[in-house]
Amino acid sequence: MSAPLRVSILSNYTLDPLKDFLARELEGAGLAGEIRIGPFGAYAQEILNPESAHHRFEPDVTILALAPGPLFGRLLERFWELPAEARRGEVARVVEEIAALLEAQAARGRGVVLVHNFVIxxxxxxxxxxxxxxxxxRALIAAANAELAAACRKQSGAYLVDVEALAGRIGKDAWTDPKLVFLARMEVARGPIEALARETMRFIRALTGRSRKALVLDLDNTLWGGIIGEDGLSGIRLGDAAPGNAYAAFQRRLLALHRRGVLLAVNSRNNPEDAIEALESHPDMALKPEHFAAMRINWRSKVENMRDIARELNLGLDALAYWDDDPTERERMRALLPEVLTIEVPRDPALYERALAAITDFDALTLTEEDRSRGRMMAEGRARTQARARFETEDDFLQSLDIRATVSAPDAVTLPRFAQLTARTNQFNLTTRRYTEADLARMTQAGMTARGLRVADRFGDEGWVGFALFDRGKDGTRARLDTFLLSCRILGRRIEHAFLAACLEELRAAGVRRVEAAFRPSAKNAICEGFLAEVGFAETGSDEAETSYAIDLSSGSPAIPPHVAFNRDA
Structure with missing residues (x-):
């Protein structure tokens, strides 16, 4: 069982109801949680004192929720008297104090900090x-929010929770209950606190690898109005005029999702020739065949198609979301594949874009080069699969790929990607430990050895796809493998064996003679259960939580598979 997610709530106003609402959200997401509320108004002391209860708690998530009243008290009370420059000075002072707290938390604590901005x-x-x-x-609070966002961007592991936008969606008058403000210093009414818990879960889902990675779409009355097999290319509704403009707006939003790194796929009961012609030839079609990582256009069961799509994408069903205008198909999918997130689609296509924009299950804490290139990489993956059929043996195919791998220590550019990999990689992940940028920076500064893996071959550049973290012993002759993972799209080419062998070779050259490791089973990582034994590790023990392994490097390290050529930039 995974360790409970620890959440520490620090605030300058009463926010106690958030604990129960957040606990309910964690339970609904299948997460065990421990939540503490810091002493009222003592947020600065809790962060600045390294011996505080907050730091002893070792939170994975720190929520810093500050209302502007106590922070800008002097300014707001004397607003009429202070000139504009004095007001700007107060904003700078407050934001600098918060930025200093974020820096202190990063230096002394762990995990991420979710910083609430201010309601205008x-x-x-x-x-x-x-x-x-x-x-x-209004300009003053807006400026404070902008500077606060900039402070969060500068500080690794700090993320802005847009409370101002949330209050706007709920309604500013409903956001606060004046009676509770006066009686209990409770700046947020009970109902909005429940919404605040849901907003917090957006970050926690992304942090713990529970975001969806692919959206599977129907075609007729989804990407366009009408039925392509009956209405023909000229008869479907898509374009600048209503109702086709609603479908065009929906496609533009889908394209934006694609550019964020979310995979798109098609699951449609249709004649494939008709559907492909529409995607390729319609002048107002924003989405083309190359934007889809997988397509199942046939007359088979959509449930079976969904299973096929998951296999092709090498994703679990719980990484998929499904959009279909047909309520019968949605109910069938929910009944037979409950792991898939089946979205409740509005009856009116004018609401499609808004409904898609409101879905938070695709959130990610960072947007990396690999995210922006994921569609291209999936197309290259299809080309590899097609090329495999031309070779009689697996070895011949692998040798033909001309695989080139780079092993490198993290830097300011790659660190966000490696943190993202620890958060999002569920299948080939030996221990499923989740780390933030700040965690990794702190551990490497403390002497742990981190290595990332970048892979390219004759079909294209896969980007940074692997990460390994070793804890070196004090005498320098022993090491423990803390984390070892690879993106699922790189599997099937024995690159995981090559990566670990290269890491072990480097450790041996540095004087390490024994490396210990463990496989910690989860609901999703069964694929790597026998991996350590395959590389040459021997089992040393086992319990319910993990199986332990070790390898002796005294006489050498495992051979690197010959079809992978390495560049090292440590």
């Missing part, structure tokens, strides 16, 4: 004149 008031004290004032109340 609906009724500023200057009334209509607020917009004409050089730095009115």
């Amino acid at each position: 008031p609906s009724n500023p004290v200057l009334g209509l004149h607020d917009a004409r004032d050089p730095f009115g109340e």
